[in-house]
Every structure is written in C-alpha cells, then in structure tokens.
Amino acid sequence: MQSFLILLVLALLASSCGFRKYVWFISLGYGAAIALVCIGLLVIFGGSLTVGTALQCVLLVVYGCRLAGYLLYRDMKTAYNRRMKGEVKSDEGVSVVAKVGIWVSASLLYVLQTSPVLFRLADGKGTDVLCVVGLVISATGLVLETTADLQKNRAKKANPKRFVDTGLFRLVRCPNYFGEMVFWTGVFVSGLSVYANAVQWICAILGYLGIIYVMFGGARRLEIRQDKNYGDDPEYRRYKSTTPIMIPFVPLYSVKEHTWLVA
Template identity: 35%
Template sequence: MRNSVAFVICLGVTLLALAIAVLLDAGTTPVAGLPLLPTLALFAFVVQWLVYVPSFIKQTEHYYDLAGSLTYAGVIILAVLLTAPDLRGGVMAALVLIWCARLGSFLFKRVKQSGKDGRFDDIKPHWGRFLMAWTFQGLWVFMTLLAALLAITSPAATGWDLLASLGLAVWAAGFAIEVIADRQKSAFRADPANRGRFIRRGLWAWSRHPNYFGEILLWTGIALMATPTFAGWQWLGWLSPLFVAWLLMKVSGVPMLEQRADATWGGQPDYETYKAKTPVLFPRPPQA
C-alpha cells in the first residue's frame, strides 16, 4: 500500500469517528466551545499521532500498546473531570481504569521481554502504513469506550439499578477470564520445557482464545451498565462491544494468531486434534 493511500485512509477513519461523536454528543458540556464527545474522540487520535512521530523516527513499536492503554486512561479521566458523573458513570470509569492499567502493563512487559512485535515488521519503514496503525488505535480507543463515554457524559442521573449490577457482574467475569488466561499463558511460556509447544491447559483447554472471549465479555458488561443512559441515536453505544468483537474475531486478533499457529504447528497430530476439539472463542468443557 502506498503512503498516500494510507494517509487518505487515516483521514477517513478520523472523520468517521468524529462524525459518530458529533451525532451522539449530548450537547451539555462544551469544551472551549467545542462539543464534548468529539473533543474526547479527537484527543484519542492526537495522543496516538504524538507518540507515532518519535516511534517512526526510532523505528520502534515498543510504545504502541502502552500508548493505547494510556490513551484509554486519559480519555476517561478527562471525561470525568469535565462532567462529574453520577455513581453509575463513576463506577464505569473506575472499571475502565482498572482494565487499562492491567492490560497496558501486561502488554508493555511482554513486548519488552520479547524485544519486538512481529505485527509491525513490514509496516514500520513506511510512514503512511505505520501512521495508519496508530490512527486505527485511536479509532479502537474511541469506539471501545463509546458506551462508557455516553454514560459518563450523560446529563441524566439514572442512579444504580439492576442493569448496572448485571453489567458489573458481566464485566467482572470477563475481566477474571482475561487475567487468568493471560497469566496461564505467561507461565506456560516462561517454562523452558514448553519451548516450541502450544498451550492447551487451563482455560486454553476450553477455548483457543479465552483472553479474547474475556475481553469481549467485559466490554459487553460496560455496555449493559451504560444502556439506561442511552437516548435516540445513543443506542449506537452498543457498537462498543460489537466493534471489539469484530476487531478480535475478524481483523487483528484471532485471524492473525490462528494463521501463525497453523504455520508453526499445522499438520502435527496433537495440534490438529486440539484445534478440532477446542472452540475458537466461546468456551466449552474439554472433550475427551
């Protein structure tokens, strides 16, 4: 892909996010005369672009995941400071901060230990394609946070209700699954006896990608908590977990890892058996 084409895609992605933000903005808390939700969306992109510049100059992807997590935190904190949300919004903000602190530190540590992230090998030398990766991360941040931002910035005080409790329980289940799966895989990889082998124990015996299932589940919990604050077009806040599911299942998560696993272990009887008996995403008890 040519750099000029990549730049046009970056511009289109940014304008799409801003258009969604303008459409869904509640119009109650302008920032320097600008609507709040588009301001938060633009902030997510600007942070990515600022970190992109030194990353491209140094040809490194080490700060990509960390920048994403810090942007999540920055957007949420800015939204809270500008709106002073009710209990529902405050709890949702805390949940997002807990999630991004855990995931950001985990991913940053993983990249530092491995020394590189193979996803960027082919695109780092090309400024447009590398910029596109950072711009899409800005879109990822905004779209994933959409339901939470709508609730946090909502002018209506909905109070705590059954749906808020249900959403919190779903979030907690998803968060626990993600954390446990990541820790199991890290422990597996840290054991020299497992070098060159694939994990199929613990939650990984129930699903080939249990961490991604947990990720989708926790954002579904956030959307459930936010639902009572939606009005009109703001029901598009449910794009948040749907976007996460689409991204992980069809774009940058499952397809890439499945392709890599097939290239490494494809044709080996134990791997083919594991693949045939274990669901790609939604867990089920291991089959004999």
C-alpha cells in the same frame, strides 16, 4: 458533543505512541487510550458521579492500565521479540498517511467503545440495575483475560516451544480474546437503559461491533501463526479440531479462511 471531542483528543494523545512503533496504535496505545479517556470522564463528570458510574470509570482505567502495562512488559522481553520477529508487521513500507489513518480511526473506535459510560454520565442517569449488571459482566471479563495472560506466561516459561492447552486454554483457544469480548459486552449492556436516540445507539453499537471484529481478526492472525509453528504436531491438530477458537462450547474451530477478518 464537547465531551466526546475532548475524549477523542485524549485518545489521540494516548495512542500517538504508535508513531514510534506501528503496532502500538492497536496494542499499547489501545490500553493507554482507554485509561486516559476514562480518567477524562472522572474529571469532566467528577461532581455528578454515583457509586456505579465511578466504579465503571475506575474499572476501565484499571483495564487500560493493566493491558498497556502487560503489553509494554511483553514488548520489552528479548525472548518474545525474538519469537515474534517476522510475525508482526514492521514499520517498513507503512506511509505516514496510512499511520495517520490508523491513528485517527483507532482513537475514534476507543471513544466509541467507552461511549455507553459517557452517555450515562452526560444524561445524569446514575446507577441502575443495568449499570450494576454491566459492571459484573465487565469485571468477569477482566478476570478471565488476566487469568488467561498469566496462565499463558506460566506455560510458556515451562515449555516455550509448545502451544498452550492448559487452564482456560482447555475450554477455548483464545481465552484472553474471549475475556476481552466479555468485558466490552458488559460496557455495552450497561448502556441499554441509557441510549436515548439513534446517534447514541449507533455510537454504542459501532464501538461494540468494532472491538468484536478486532478480536476475531486477532484470533485469525493467531491461528495462522500457530498453524505455521505447530501444524506438524498431531497433538496441536487434535487440540485445534476439538477446542473452540473464541467462545467456549460454541463449535467454531477455525476462522483462518475468513479473509475479511483483516484487523
């Protein structure tokens, strides 16, 4: 419990950047919180790390730093900010109470997401088959997510006014979100041999389902934005109707009407 609270404090510190810019609670602050939480794990359990658990922590630090760095770079680009003006909710009208609520709930989610690694380290379980399997799945997700971001940047530089349907985007319309889900699936799977009681199961499941919900909410926002920008383009309509939105080969083509996806 003490370790959990320490990690929550670290997540709160890292994501507090959202008080400067509201959306940073769930973007820049998200990546920074994951990285800082896992640096905390390395420090707290430094004397009992195995190869597998050390790699888990390092992979999560790399994941968080990559995400935070990419989002910060993107946020600093004048062209991106101009394109997203009016599309992203501003700080106007968001009360301090609402900001604190988002800050605390988001930080708690970030700790829950990483809880499978915490439970493994706290229970001294070391490296087992599921730890290795989870590492492979998470590494695959990180590669997918990074590749998708690079391909989108390259495509937008070549043709800023066109939607992206090249590379991984041929298989799924949100490959970066898909990669994110794969990454956290690996983290959850890695703990299947560790969860020792109902509390640990609940924490791990809430963290996993929470990030899946956030990803589908992000896909819904993206679909609404793309429909607004490209809805009159026959090529976009054809692309949308034939390419799954989130998971390759799963015929789910739209989440726009699912208003419960409000993340």
